[in-house]
Amino acid sequence: MKRNTHQQQTVLDVLDTFKGTHPTADKIYEQVSLYMPTISRATVYRILNNVAEEGVVQRVHLPASADRYDDHLGHHYHMRCNQCGLIFDVAMPVMESIYKKLPATSEYEVSGHDIVFTGLCAKCKASNKQ
Amino acid sequence: MKRNTHQQQTVLDVLDTFKGTHPTADKIYEQVSLYMPTISRATVYRILNNVAEEGVVQRVHLPASADRYDDHLGHHYHMRCNQCGLIFDVAMPVMESIYKKLPATSEYEVSGHDIVFTGLCAKCKASNKQ
DNA sequence: ATTTATGCAAATCATTTGCACATAG
DNA sequence: CTATGTGCAAATGATTTGCATAAAT
Numbered sequence: 369m370k371r372n373t374h375q376q377q378t379v380l381d382v383l384d385t386f387k388g389t390h391p392t393a394d395k396i397y398e399q400v401s402l403y404m405p406t407i408s409r410a411t412v413y414r415i416l417n418n419v420a421e422e423g424v425v426q427r428v429h430l431p432a433s434a435d436r437y438d439d440h441l442g443h444h445y446h447m448r449c450n451q452c453g454l455i456f457d458v459a460m461p462v463m464e465s466i467y468k469k470l471p472a473t474s475e476y477e478v479s480g481h482d483i484v485f486t487g488l489c490a491k492c493k494a495s496n497k498q
Numbered sequence: 499m500k501r502n503t504h505q506q507q508t509v510l511d512v513l514d515t516f517k518g519t520h521p522t523a524d525k526i527y528e529q530v531s532l533y534m535p536t537i538s539r540a541t542v543y544r545i546l547n548n549v550a551e552e553g554v555v556q557r558v559h560l561p562a563s564a565d566r567y568d569d570h571l572g573h574h575y576h577m578r579c580n581q582c583g584l585i586f587d588v589a590m591p592v593m594e595s596i597y598k599k600l601p602a603t604s605e606y607e608v609s610g611h612d613i614v615f616t617g618l619c620a621k622c623k624a625s626n627k628q
Numbered sequence: 629a630t631t632t633a634t635g636c637a638a639a640t641c642a643t644t645t646g647c648a649c650a651t652a653g
Numbered sequence: 654c655t656a657t658g659t660g661c662a663a664a665t666g667a668t669t670t671g672c673a674t675a676a677a678t
Contacts, residue, residue: 369653369656369657370657370658371651371652371653371656371657371658372652372653373651373652373657373658373659374651375658375659376658392642393642393643394641394642406659406660407659407660408659408660408661409643409660410643410644410645410659410660410661410662411658411659411660413642413643413644414644414658414659415658417643417644429561429562430561431559431561431612432559432565433641433642434641434642434643435562435642435643447606447608449606450609456606475620475623475624476577476579476586476617476618476619476620476623477617477618477623478577478615478616478617479580479616479617479618480615480616480617481613481614481615481616482561482612482613482614482616483611483612483613483614484611484612484613485608485610485611486608486609486610486611486612487606487607487608487609487610488606488607488609489606490605490606493605493606493607494605499631499632499678500632500633501631501632501633501676501677501678502677502678503632503633503634503676503677504676505633505634506633522667523667523668524666524667536634536635537634537635538634538635538636539635539668540634540635540636540637540668540669540670541633541634541635543667543668543669544633544634544669545633547668547669563667564666564667564668565667565668629678630677630678631676631677631678632675632676632677632678633674633675633676633677634673634674634675634676635672635673635674635675636671636672636673636674637670637671637672638669638670638671638672639668639669639670639671640667640668640669640670641666641667641668641669642665642666642667643664643665643666644663644664644665644666645662645663645664645665646661646662646663646664647660647661647662647663648659648660648661649658649659649660649661650657650658650659650660651655651656651657651658651659652655652656652657652658653654653655653656653657
């Protein structure tokens, strides 16, 4: 059975402070190290894998960059700002019916999809207008 | 100005034999090496970057695996079979209007998106029924 | 002749893994 | 106790890069 270790608890606690910010494993590691200087990067990666496996957080793969961890578990997508690199949530209810819109003759079977939008976040779009 | 080297031509030729198969850079390198055993992996990667830059092929980022090169330049998406790993094209005309379906109040600006579907390819789906 | 391209090896970046040791239950 | 978790360092996989040399124009 799984054990309740000090490092696990610290990672969970730190994860909590990152709510909504889509941190990378390394960002989390950095922060955890402040509280627990002896923790190893491997342990943080392992714990993050575990909590993602358990469904506590969602691991988000981004094209051509490090994975992120997202505490928002609902059905949504992600967008990366081309200018500042911000990763943020995009609510896309229309996407929920995406499977139904696949050609009816499909012989294959879609069970999931990874989507990442790129463009400009609100801040960058606004700053460009000035 | 760009030069017309033997290695570039060989990569282009090999790329041609891979039409529709979404090869990784390494698969291409392997094949090219058969014709040109002294070519270096770095050169193949560099040439592929160049041709993708020029729009001759499309570089496709997949979540948690190596990039692919796709000679199909039209508007389409990709799907990976969970069972056999096959990467194949998915025509999704409905997706072309995806930007219009973003919330009208969006303050951000979408200029592109990366999407990869996962599930079962036709072959694997069929083989599961037996 | 000059400049771009190549080969090699090393570097990088994100992440995982083997293994001996620590520790939670 | 004893199995699971951790730390470390090394391994991995994909890709890029610095640099001296080769080759295309």
